Amino acid sequence: MSTDLTPPPGAPGAPRDPAVNGGGAVAADDRDSGLPAERGRAMRLLSRTLRPDSTPARVRAMTLAAITAIALLFATVAVIYTHARDGLQVIGHDAGPQVVATADLYFALSDMDAQVANVLLIGEESSLGLGRAESLDLYEQRRSEANNAMLQAAQLAGSDPTQQKTVQETLDGMGRYERLASEALQLSEQNDYRPGSPPAPVLKKYREATELMRLEVLPKAYNLTLDNASIVRTTYETERTWVLGGAAAIGLTGIIAVLLLTRLHVYLARAFRRRLNPAIAAAIVGTTLVTLGAAGVSYYEAQNMQRAKEEGFDSVLAVSRARAIGMGIHGDQSRFLLDPRRADTYQQVYLDSSQSILFVDVDNLNAYYSKVDKGIADYENGDIPPIGDENRMLGFLGEQERSGDIAGQPEALDDVMASYQTYQESDRKMRGLVSDGDRRDAIALRMGANDGEVRGEFDRYDKSLEELYTLHRGAFDSAIESGDRWITGWAVGIPVTAVIIAGLVLAGVRPRLAEYR
Template structure:
């Protein structure tokens, strides 16, 4: 190595001043081109990461979750409809039709936003085919119900419930999983790539600055000119633009982090809580509709509720809420999607909205307890009235309160997510043009700064 350095030093000393100046010029150009490539590559990678998180994966994940709660909502409404004589629960009929329309619209939206090939296409196709079979069974249940054929109605409804539980909801979960995994992989990969890009840009940028400063010092020592104004401007541009580029990429990376870790993580937890609440609402109605499997439906209800919010032993919804209000920190033993959200509070109003969501869940669960007490006491009709009632203090009213408070917290995070994604795009907007202009300016200023000195040796 020392011999190589010695030979290189000797070769450099053997070069004439014009040759050294031309070599410095060419080295500046080469380093500028490398810097141009490094910056554009880093910016495009960062922009692709923002696009994947903000425009590809996240909308598909939210669509999958909305499909899930739409499907479960159809099931809950049809169960409520079948709990009373035909035509006596028009709210349930309307709710079923509205959610059916939403499900079909979201299936179309999911199909139009396929980004990851068959991994997305297959669960969408499964839902499309399964939905037709489900609707056919529901119609059979309705027809049997209208005829007063309770056994036929239950047989058809059980068949529809099996399609819902074993085909439709798992397919919606799979669609969510595919896009969530893609988002996680892309986010991790691009964050690592951003750090590597910044390192490369820093090294190449510093090399360019060193070359420019070296040329300035060479001119000062060899030609006794203290300053070369154009080289000074080129150096200033290189330093300023390197700082600007690093700041822009770091800002874009930070905005991507806010969108993914702060906003989206909460959005996903809240949407999952909402979808599972729909499933719990459906099995609550199944509990009253199908007494033969009442125990199974009761267990399913509590399992779903615990997935949303599992309280620590000996605590109530009120005590957990008070702990978050007074202590403002994680409550040991409290788990579930709402716990995940409360442990990821970032934005103004988010904590209050999520605690209101938890409180409304507590109200809903308390009313469910009353329904089961009435049913076990032989007061079946009273239990049904409480279960499908929309007045304050009744089950469907409480469920609507849960949805409203859940949506408020979700909207806060959605707004923050959209803002962070927009800012991330803005951070790297038109960077290719800006970089090209800056690098070209450095190259031209170096050329015009050195050419007069090179020409001095032409005579």
């Protein structure tokens, strides 16, 4: 007799029907039954993070938003300061000084040609002017300066094929000029002659040399300056725009960060019934100070860039150019006396170049003398005609009149204007002697270094330009040094301060979240 104790199907304790439960799948169902639960917990956690419905979740979300805003603030500061650093580097350390060096190239080349003309003019009379030996020493000095300036120009050209070509053409032109000038000087040494009466072969060779210098080498040297100055101008406009706009961007991101931190602080105070969270409060104060400081420094750096460019670089370049052209017109005076057949040409070149230095609206040299006298007298009396007036002085010195207001600049410019006027007066006397047929006295006046003599007045004028140059170069260096100093300090402080403020936020939030564990 069987004793089957198995309960009937459906009764309590009876085995399940395999057809209903899937037979052998029972064990697998037991293993997988935990996965949906885990997924559910993960989704609920994500939901609480994205759509806070509890105090800890809200605190986490607000903390994340605040730290993200802080990170955005410091990222903005870092980007803006990178642009400020790049602008100061190009203007103050790379392209800017190299552009000034290319302007010095024009000066050195002009003086090289002027010294050759002086040597050929004095002939056997070594007591005139600097004398043959000293003039040749100065020629060699200027040649060395020109070579150094060409090295700077080559570095600045980099891989730019157009600038590389201009540099190479200028170098080639310098080489050809030196060969022609050397031949003219050698012919001069082989032929003793009275001052102002060089033999035809000497004049012929020098004409070739000076035409090469004036028509090919000097224009190419000036093109180098213009091309390279465009690098500085473009960099300045781009980077300063970034830095000025950056001050506003820093202010905006800082306000957002402070508002989010304040919201977090208020929520913590209400939710946990504590009026003050010292760490969050410190983070708010720190973020506010960083925002104000960074925006202020950004604006200050934009001002430094403007000072370096407008009161420094632009004026340094203008004064360098005025000195170079001045050296050219000083050489034109020697060429005027050296080559009577081309005297009218050199006189016109002298007028055109003088107009570049200080422009007044005239069409002949005598009228230029008179109008310069009147213009400088008006300038000294403070009676400066408005822009567009035909009596307003322009040119490199005329522009200096309105170029800035740095300490000592008005007095230095007064000296430049006064010495330029007396220099032009000495030129008028020299040409008057030539018109009267007294060439020898004209040559002596040209080479003389005393008051009222041409070389003496030119030296005083050139020295006054050097002093003006030194003032503007000082303003340039000061602006760059100030900008570098602030950038260096903030470059170190930005990442450290960001970590400290983020740490304060976390330190303020963590104890409150711990209360819910």
